[in-house]
Amino acid sequence: MSFLTLEGVTASYGASQALFGIDLSVGEGEVVALMGRNGMGKSTTIKVICRLLKHSAGKVRFAGQDMSSLPAHKAARLGLGLVPEGRRCFTNLSVYENLYASARPGEWDFDKVHALFPRLGERSDQLAGSLSGGEQQMLAIGRALMTNPRLLILDEATEGLAPVVRQEIWASIATLKKTTGLSIIVVDKTISELRHVADKVVILERGETVWRGTIDGLSTDIKDQYLGV
Incomplete structure (x- = not known):
């Protein structure tokens, strides 16, 4: 259906x-x-x-x-969660603040996002604008997941990223496919x-x-x- x-x-x-x-x-x-x-x-x-x-x-x-x-x-x-082209993180807010700003009640919370992207947990207090492009993309995906989308x-999502980071993003997408609905x-x-x-x-x-x-x-x-x- x-x-x-x-x-x-x-x-x-x-x-x-x-x-x-x-x-x-x-x-x-x-x-x-x-x-x-x-x-x-x-x-x-x-x-x-x-x-x-x-x-x-x-x-x-x-x-x-x-x-x-x-x-x-x-x-x-x-239940629409968008990870826009170009990431569009709030660069003057911390990683934590970016995630908190989009949080809605549901299965996805800080712990689950940090489990999918451990680097976001490690850089929780860091300004989003100081992250690498790959880390900002992880944050953009995490921010969308915090809305608990359907x-x-x-x-x-992987445009312009280094090959090793692209692999991480693709791995996260595969994990979402296997472990979520x-x-x-x-x-x-x-x-x-x-x-x-x-x-x-x-x-x-x-x-x-x-x-x-x-x-x-x-x-x-x-x-x-x-x-x-």
């Missing part, structure tokens, strides 16, 4: 249309990889899901509720890593859904046509 569904979704930035027909579904406990070349609508789709951008046509439903009229803060309260959305959307290009966590793949091209299937179904022709890899 689908937990999140987008059907025929279109959206625009002013007079410039960005999405022309997005079809996407995520089941409970399912990990979906959202793929496509740069500028094809992935981040815009995430904005529509999180209600940071209103869609102009189509349907968006989450946990059985029509999302069309919901503002972003009410959508978040339904759907976690990771927008380019979270539904997860991962926006990423790394097929070799996605292969270990993604239940299915959705590819966007010029603001439309052009392919859906399993990662093993990604033929060379499809990759060449839509992913450029």
